[in-house]
Amino acid sequence: MSLDHADVKKIAHLARVDLADEQMESIAKDLSNILNLVEQMSTVDTAGVEPMAHPLHMVQRLRSDEVTETDARELFQSIAPQTDAGLYLVPKVIE
């Protein structure tokens, strides 16, 4: 399995990572190498095998419906790149 520039571009867009054109070559190569490593999986017969999402056979615990958190906006926004009037600011979103 090998990836070309177009594949890498598409994945990078999905992942929202900017890649310079001159990086494409080496990234495509690295990713293809990783996929070749991973390719070994395809030789394994997994018919009838349940996928394992979790190491432990536990079930989800349910929390009681109580408000336990108090306002800490000032603290949280002290580490924010840009805020105004209590809002996080981002470049204008056009819908």
Place this chain on the structure above:
Amino acid sequence: MHNKSMTELAAGLRVGDYSSVELTQYFLDRIQQLDSGLNSFVTVCANEALSAAQAADVQLQTGQAGLLTGIPIAHKDIFCTQGIRTTCGSKMLENFVSPYDATVVARLKAAGVVNLGKTNMDEFAMGSSNETSYYGPVCNPWDTETVPGGSSGGSAACVAARLAPAATGTDTGGSIRQPAALCGITGLKPTYGRVSRYGMIAFASSLDQAGPMTTSAADAAIMLQVMAGFDERDSTSAEQPVPDYSAGLEDDLTGLKIGLPKEYFGEGLDNAVAQSIDEAIAEYRKLGAEVVEISLPNTHLAVPTYYVVAPAECSSNLSRFDGVRYGHRCEDPTDLEDLYKRSRAEGFGDEVKRRILIGTYALSAGYYDAYYLKAQKIRHLISDDFTQAFKQVDVIMGPTTPDSGFRMGERADDPVSMYLSDIYTIAVNLAGLPGISIPAALANGKPAGLQIIGNYFAEAKLLNVAHRLQMATDYHQAAPANIEQ
């Protein structure tokens, strides 16, 4: 002083040989003198440490102290520490001062433990050499040209150099055990769910687990005692009672059944390392253990499976780093896309980007079944290997790493060869089992790690087995030569 175990240090504090402030200052001085050559710390918290030590001294004087009160340790920089910068080895979080404490941090704090600082690590815990850190590589105190392993390389190096009596680490594919092996210390990865993941910056959620990195199994036991336990803030935290990990440390090993997986002793294993492991196994025989060969037939699939599961989870876990609420934000974004793409391109290093891209691909439409779902199925087969093995044996032993490390830069251009160095540790994470790496005899003058794998929640057994070797030998007392001051 720096060669004392945590138990010994605790006793010294109790009888007043030194105060916690003195002890803390002693280690801060060592960090200042020695760490410039190692780069094991990203952030040293001298002021916070000294004021915590003062508070601990009050507790010691008023008889309110617990076993670990006043003992300084270091935290891997993956654990959120309130009011202290938490970088996760990344430029992305260069200015991230966490507004809250991880559960592990809070528990150790509550036990009176003093935090000396935050240790260096591979960026977002992705790496096996500590070379991917934005804050520069960490040197192995045994040979500063050599990597300390990763991703908990800073924790391993600082404990090996006795800059801290102990440190916390995290292990997703071997990130506690592999650097512990390469730096000649004891590192325990508990059962998945044993230690809370809350506040530990996620790499691969179904694999990540925190554990202690110490100079002995006995110290690991007292650290784990505080770290382990159910946490209502972590849905994957196990509601199992926490046993007394120190109580059975000296239990007799007569009749212990040790399994040696033939797949862990085959091609690719360095001769000198193999010899050290054989020597350690021979010691266990002397201690009355029975050794049998076993097979973990799907071992060769562990690395491929891991490199689908871990990147897939990480690609999603790291989406939150978008330059909006915290972390790195690019200059003058022209629009929203630009904000995301440039902030992430600038904030993440190459290895992190590689894994995000691979994971994104593995989850994308049309590939999910062939990659992610397939990997989850094979994960089941790998886990079943262990289930079968533990029907025959009590613990599984083998080398932690195939060799005693590599020189800096040697594998940096070849990610896949780097990935393959985790061949013995990764399956344990996929299965969610506990594993410990303890020093075996030096291999050509370099540390070699013996890995002991236990059944689910068998940490006490692992610590017992490890401790008996450390009673019988002085492998764990070997320290790098250039750390004395």
Place this chain on the structure above:
Amino acid sequence: MQWETVIGLEVHAQLATQSKIFSGASTAYGAEPNTQACNVDLGLPGVLPVLNKEAVRMAVKFGVAIGAEVASRSVFARKNYFYPDLPKGYQISQMELPIVGIGSLTIDLEAGESKVVGITRAHLEEDAGKSLHEDFHGMTGIDLNRAGTPLLEIVSEPDMRSAAEAVAYAKKIHALVRYIEICDGNMAEGSFRCDANVSVRPKGQEALGTRAELKNLNSFRFLEKAINLEVERQIDIIESGGRVVQETRLYDADRNETRSMRSKEEANDYRYFPDPDLLPVELDEVFINEIRATLPELPDEKRQRFESDYALSQQDAMVLTASRELADYYEAVVAAAKSDPKIAANWVSGELAAALNRDAIDITNSPVTAELLAGLLTRIADQTISGKIAKQVFEAMWQGEGDADAVIETKGLKQITDSGAIEKLVDDVVINNPKQAEQYRSGKDKLFGFFVGQVMKETKGKANPQQVNELLKKRLAQD
């Protein structure tokens, strides 16, 4: 060409929990921006979700209410996409294994007809925050108070064939979630939101046409308008030789038009996978049955009971059971009033509903409580006042002038039932209008109303109408 409209609805109902679905932050509406967004809601590094039990209970309650399969095992999945109001870069939702499976709902159409609409599934998920597009130095502001509010997304089959059916379905779901008290149904605050998938196909064709998803339909009226606009738009496109593209369209109420959203973006690839931070939710029969036992009487059951117990028409029963509060009010009136339930029904859905509507007051805040209205109806029944006078009394009660008896007393509205007094009045009226009396007697029956009016005028409407009728007939028959 004859066209058939095909509509499926996705309803997002905010569950009425105190705290968020995965964190302990408050869900109260209207707080200052970002003051109810805790570290979990903000997606800080290292935080983890823990599931709110009440959200699960409410989802199950909905499932049993529509007779759906409640999953013994359901799984949360991550839906990955980047958007500033989505702090983690993924939404925790359910994909392959939702908590509620296939069910159905009967909707009521005009002329007493009904139709069964299939419900494909209902799943739990977290709400996103809000983007505020007002000008913040040319930027968009993000408020994450709403992020993490529990939502139940209820997905219907594409079973509806007109905007009217879609509205009937949406209203039915709206009534149901309020009946079972899992959602406050406040559409203005966004607690209850509808998205509509709309397509058209030539009548008789089985294959579905390409659909558009309509968003921002925050009232039933907008839902209806937007669907009708969209149907027209699609038919126009096809009839002029074009093709409908699959897209999301935003309804703009001010301009009464729909417009394409995020049209430039490529088809979304959400990369769903099971959320490794959460474990499978397993529910046993005991848990589900416990919740089943807490179900109140549901709208359809209540309507049938109203028809049989109170001898109401289907139409009256439907109106009175439209909301649980209205039905409760009506039953409280019936219980307290010594009056015919049919008359009570007329008052509740007539006079009372009109007043509530006029003053935009919710029935739970009605100044005329059920007890007050019952008191009024009792006075009609015991003939203390006539129905006509009662409207006057009701208006005074609405203005807070006391209960029926007090109003009747202070305003002197008590009905005159003294036959002697009425007879006297009747006599006077007939004598004072000899011309009309003569015309009446010679066959101009219509003039009877004139005489009644005269008597009522004299008594300011207080004379018992029946007595007036009887005595007038008798008196006019003389001579």
